[in-house]
Amino acid sequence: MLQDLVSDYTGGKQQSLVQMKKGQMGKTEFLEEAKNHILTYYQMSGEDAQALLAQFEQYIFGYSILSSLIDDESVSDIRVISYDNIRIKREGRRMPSEVAFSSPEEYRQFVDYIATRNQVNISNLNAIGRFTDDDSHPEYILRFTLSMPLVNTYHEPYLCIRKVPKKFPQMKDLIAYEMMDRATAELLVTRFRGGSTLICGGNSSGKTTLLNALKETLPDDMAVLVAQQADELTTYYHPDMMFLHSLSGTTEQQVSYGLEDISIAGLTMDVDFFIIGEVKGAEAIYLLNAAYTGQLCAATIHAPGADKAPEKLVDYAMQGSRYSRDELMKFMECFQTLVFLKNYKVAEIYGCLGWDKESRSLRYEKIYERKMG
DSSP, X not given: OHHXXXXXXXXXXXXXXXXXXXXXXXXXXXXXXXXXXXHHHSOXXXXXXXXXXXXXXXXXXXXXXXXXXXXOTTEEEEEEEETTEEEEEETTEEEEOSOOOSSHHHHHHHHHHHHHHXXXXXXXXXXXXXXXXXXXXXXXXXXXXXXXXTTSSSSSOEEEEEEEESSOOOHXXXXXXXXXXXXXXXXHHHHHHHSEEEEEESTTSSHHHHHHHHHTTSOTTSOEEEEESSTTOOOSSOSSEEEEEOBOOOSSOOOOBOHHHHHHHHTTSOOSEEEESOOOSTTHHHHHHHHHXXXXXXXXXXXXXXXXXXXXXXXXXXXXXXXXXXXXXXXXXXXXXXXXEETTEEEEEEEEEEEETTTTEEEEEXXXXXXXX
């Protein structure tokens, strides 16, 4: 019965779901409509109808069987490999979960539902989708990556969910979590305010967490612009901080704005500090240009070590640039601080000593190294 009801609302009654998501219909009104729909089209007693409505409410305003994993604060990532194989990352370790969908059909229905709920098209023209739900859970922003069977070797969708805490830790919290000691935190804050900073590491290493905390230390009289793909960076207190996110086009909406477009706009918005949540492409050239013209900048990037991060950023910048590699590497001297995180710990900090004309390379000094167990 629940699956039938969900099918009704991802099919003929999809408009009600969309209106509710957009805030055009309140929760009470939506549930009252669903109750009337059950009583009209389902042959059951009033008591059974109320029980079905309660299940439907949990499904619609939560995430079905995944809700318990989303609520679990020790779980940071959820990966649905198949209907009966749901993996999680708990406190940095990957492991099986204790939940599963009852059948491939139920799982596919769930995928259709979350696409409808988040106004995402999953046709053949959009077989790989990335979207964010930032309002359904009180504690987390949910970042989804969904790939459909059209591009998968096997015949079920793959669904990955990254949970981003809305109440992100600040520097004092990161000291308590032993990401760094107090002296290292004070060093990073000083360098962050005084020069451009590039934070690197692997997946789930703490890059965004550190950047989120560091930007909260910026003075109130500094105008800040944050460009990001997903709404992972937010602010508690800063009065002059703007946030822009990228927008992917769909078959219904061909308008799209990538990080490159947002970065171009950022250079004309009279800001003192320019932040890119995570550098992934040609937007890198605008970050470098901003830093090279004296604007303070910060970003995160995937790299296996602090000394490797400049090369990675330059590789991205070359995708949309007429500059040579040497010219772009010289631009990198504006990034005075390189930070490498591993396993949610600050592992290395490098300071830039400038461009060496003879060796045609950047010179760095290692100003901090943590012994990793």
